[in-house]
Amino acid sequence: MRMLYIVAIIVALAVSLTTDAQETSSLHLMPWPASVKSTPSSQPLLIQTSFSVGLGNASDPALRRTAEIFLNDLRRHTGSLPLDFQISNDPGNAQLKLKSEHPSKRIQELGEDESYTLEVTSSGAELNAPTTLGVMRGLQTFLQLVEIGPQGFAVPAVFIEDKPRFPWRGLMIDTGRHFMPVEVIERNLDGMAAVKMNVFHWHLSENQGFRVESKRFPKLQEMGSDGLFYTQEQVRDVIAYAHERGIRVIPEFDMPGHSTSWFVGYPDLASAPGPYSIERKWGVFDPAMDPTRESTYKFLDEFIGEMAKLFPDQFFHIGGDEVNGKQWDANPKIQEFMRAHSLKNNADLQAYFNTRVQKIVEKHGKTMEGWDEILRPDLPKSIVIQSWRGQQSLADAARQGYRGLLSSGYYLDLMGTAASHYAVDPFSDGAANLSDQEKQKILGGEACMWAEYVSPENVDSRIWPRTAAMAERFWSSQNVTDVNSMYARMDHTSKWLDAYGLTHNTNYVPMLERMTDGSNISGLRTLADVVEPVKGYAREGLATAEPTSLTPLNRVIDAARPESATGREFGDLVNRFLAGQIKPGMEIQIRSMLSSWRDSEVQLSASAQDSSLVREVMPLSHDLSMLGAAGLQALDYIDRGEKAPEAWKSQQLALAQRAIQPRAQLLLTVASPVQKLIQASAGDKPTELPFPKNASD
Amino acid sequence: MRMLYIVAIIVALAVSLTTDAQETSSLHLMPWPASVKSTPSSQPLLIQTSFSVGLGNASDPALRRTAEIFLNDLRRHTGSLPLDFQISNDPGNAQLKLKSEHPSKRIQELGEDESYTLEVTSSGAELNAPTTLGVMRGLQTFLQLVEIGPQGFAVPAVFIEDKPRFPWRGLMIDTGRHFMPVEVIERNLDGMAAVKMNVFHWHLSENQGFRVESKRFPKLQEMGSDGLFYTQEQVRDVIAYAHERGIRVIPEFDMPGHSTSWFVGYPDLASAPGPYSIERKWGVFDPAMDPTRESTYKFLDEFIGEMAKLFPDQFFHIGGDEVNGKQWDANPKIQEFMRAHSLKNNADLQAYFNTRVQKIVEKHGKTMEGWDEILRPDLPKSIVIQSWRGQQSLADAARQGYRGLLSSGYYLDLMGTAASHYAVDPFSDGAANLSDQEKQKILGGEACMWAEYVSPENVDSRIWPRTAAMAERFWSSQNVTDVNSMYARMDHTSKWLDAYGLTHNTNYVPMLERMTDGSNISGLRTLADVVEPVKGYAREGLATAEPTSLTPLNRVIDAARPESATGREFGDLVNRFLAGQIKPGMEIQIRSMLSSWRDSEVQLSASAQDSSLVREVMPLSHDLSMLGAAGLQALDYIDRGEKAPEAWKSQQLALAQRAIQPRAQLLLTVASPVQKLIQASAGDKPTELPFPKNASD
16 A cells, blocks of 8 residues: 555656746746736636627728637637637627737738737736737737636736837748648648747748749749649748738748759759759759859749749748859859859859849849858848858848848757757847847847658647747847746647647657557657757768658657657756755655656567567667666665765766767767766766767767 | 555556557457458568559559559558659559459449458558459558558558448538538548548538538528538538548438528528527427428429539438427418328428428439438338438338438447447347348448537547447448457557547647646546546536537537546456456556546646636546545455455445536546445445446436
């Protein structure tokens, strides 16, 4: 009986301790608003079946559509049905009154006012904004305030004044390397709207695929996409869907490099003779457009003209990154052209190309955007630089009068922690010393989802919830930096986003079940919960066979989350425990986790024989079991007030050292906290293993 | 340390015992084929990136589309990507060769040959069928054979000969009471195809809503649907989607009753003057079409003519159930008409109506189908009776020469167990003594999803996985009745169906999280895992407020599964334990479950104060805790070989008696097995509580 009693304590404490962290903030708002005054003593506003939204003296017909979308979201978050909540024609009696002073622009513009004020009392709520765009942002705040209470779903009494810090808060999704169907895009637009992001940067062409229907040059999609492309009608649908949610859509057609897929149908565009085929491998490749032939610009003029009509946004992204120049070097005509035009090197040649393309983009009424490489003083100040190089690069551009946005530090495919992305600020480091006027040139930032290793099945789990942390960085005040608060609210937001059909949580178990043929996954899950994919660009270096766009993404690395919540929780517990901040039940919880790891190898080994996908993680499982046992032994020494023997310590530290080595391209997140327990048990000062943050490349 | 060691044993045993049950059948096929010869000693066929399907000398152009759909399904089940598997133009080298001797009908017909043979060896597979329809069925078998193995995904060597027992294997979804968007329909069509069902019966009109666009009578959907209807284009898309998967689509327009929504736009159709409004409540209502006016038949002629063109299937379902006759009784003109035509009662009047409607249906080239009530000797033998009354009703019809199908015993909304549905056979009970010729009149059966209490969010969890058991009843031989094997394969099929985007598993946790505002749900989940919604029509009787179509479906009853897998597992364990079939670890697993229940009340009470949706289940949580404690005490007595005192026994049996009472419209499934433990501990013979199976009404 005693044993069962203790089991019960473990279970009960597991609950109380995990909820604890979330109480750092009682409101689950993310991004955190500019000003929140909450009055917890007041009664909340109840969301009942009679709930209605009043549109006030709406000057913008789009406001009604905004209210409809809001009511549908509210239904999803409360489990209500489509016949309950109403848009009221009698705003006087509505529980939520919406007022926008001016309509938003028909085509959403950079820098439109997105501010709002929201007042909620027990008798009703008022949301006022200068524009309908501000109403949209305020409605997301209202939604995030909805929570189940003693009397049903309700919104606490608050007064919020809010506006964004940056006007450009983007997410880029690369649909070139792996195609993402429209439903993937749309559910991610819902997620973006939920965290007040306003730019969807649609990376549409790559060596591995050209993803938009061109009516003028149909061989682009016919020969360059394997049949996986968006029709123009689908593009228009996506743009409309985004527009209704206050999100601009910026297309990127990468040129002159990253463009093999164009050349399959149009080999004459390239700098070397064809034929070309769609690239299956990953990396930087030789094919590049020929910048010396007028026919290239004639093609681009017609193509950009067609796309400029299809995509209404002011900005047009031409990529411009990573040209290795090999085709240019090898082509005598191009070399001759360079000499004739005094172009000293390939960078000069690309600058010449960009200048020509910029004129074409401008001719079609658009403003050119590109990656760092495009920045050359001969381009007009109107262009926008997206920086993968960092704040210094942005600051240099700003000092020259160029606008820019930051993507360095925001690459989702590099598998960094939310905290690491959260710590990157467009105004920090190299940009910290800019004048206020120069700072205005920095428009914001974009999270980037490069798609070598994501499929429609797992892409959401790479984007969410970490992108919510970046959305807060771009929206909230620069001094909103409390990492514990961020994680508590991000964890809540992650579940909140389930309502939009995002699959970052729901696809996890089915992916693991597939690896065990549907049989019990508890052993596999115990392991998968504490591993993370290797960081940075390490995955390719550690591959046993060269990955291609045909390689299945069905392994543990593809299901494992970029950041292990269990690993983070365990690390926090150990740090607090060793710092003497010991709470009741804390040690039992640590022991419970350690013993579940110790035992997981036995559970998992049963399915290892039957599954190649399980077998490859068995070395990690073995080390996890060893770490579990080592951690328990360390706690025994600590509990007994006995110093662990040196020989034991050395042996266990060697184990921890081994355990941090990547296997199956995965990292064991709990090696470092276990090492601390071992060190502490031997009377040594606990140190962090150089892992996993520095295992980036 | 001892404690932790025992925790470890519990965890390890929980794994080994739950996998045990699934080994009753090593192949996860469902429905079970007519003949399976497996050769486990042979090497399996590996599914590699180079996998290709050869179409043989395809006489049916639809075969290529069938192969495309198959490859897409295969990708989903293996986590592969769209560029890998190919349809080969050189069938000689293909790993899977498909051959259909004849094309399927352009419009799928009742009774088309669906048989196939499938042979798999390590070097390749051949699937042969008389028709493409048979190929579709065989491909589902092939897919179900795919499992992860030591060398990756593979199909074991087998030889299968298969054909269905019944030609009509249907699922009805009621989209009248609660509208279901197209994506809900399509993912359920995927699920149907996976278990070889071939009829989607689309219940399209109800008192609460008219769900199809009529161009001839647009006020039907404009005024009768709250804007929630299918456009004709959507209907055509659904039909095409179903057709590609070998599924016929039969529309049902219920008449002359269940038709209030028609009268909102067309009050003259009714038997009493309008105006009418869409019904919000559930039940049988007075409004019915006026069978005495020629204008009614003129309307129906035009309407049925329009719908007969929209829905290509041979059969047209006119409902015909549950007319209470009150409007007819109260209308003097109708009474006069009945006298003038010698119609003695309302049944005669409805028969007159049906005869007229049948002629209209026939005129538009269709065969009429309806519920039991339509059967009257004056209707031609071509009509088909769908029986909600039972096998006797079907048998009576068959003896009169009418064809029929069984739905009695297959109502998903009544929350029965899979085993209870599985036990119902169209040829049993009243139909058992039919001659072989009469039996041919019984076409099969249909599972029915009536929609008072389902939303797009939880409807899948009412349909799946239980419908897979009925699909097996309709397809497999009548002697396939092993319930343990059925449950093992159904559990596997349930996870298998996740790949089609069905949400019966994935929506469970998010629905529970919504009830706790996203905080830790382990206590709530422990409870929700062992409760079931009340059975039969008990839900309405136990409602505290009259439910309507506006009532949110967001409570524990709406998330809880119709059949608790944990409850079933615990009941099995206790039965085996008390029967002396004790295995190592069995008692520890029973104790582990009991103690988790005992402790769940403490965990849950924390969120009870903060959530009205949790608060209502606290009485159940309390009883679950008491049952957990009682069960543990009973085991203590048994372990000590000591007879439990009478006083204690009476007290605990009273608790079990109380615990089976429904609260929050939920039943605690573990009360009965705990009672058995209590009885056994006191030396009494264990008895089953009359629960929950008999708590039906």
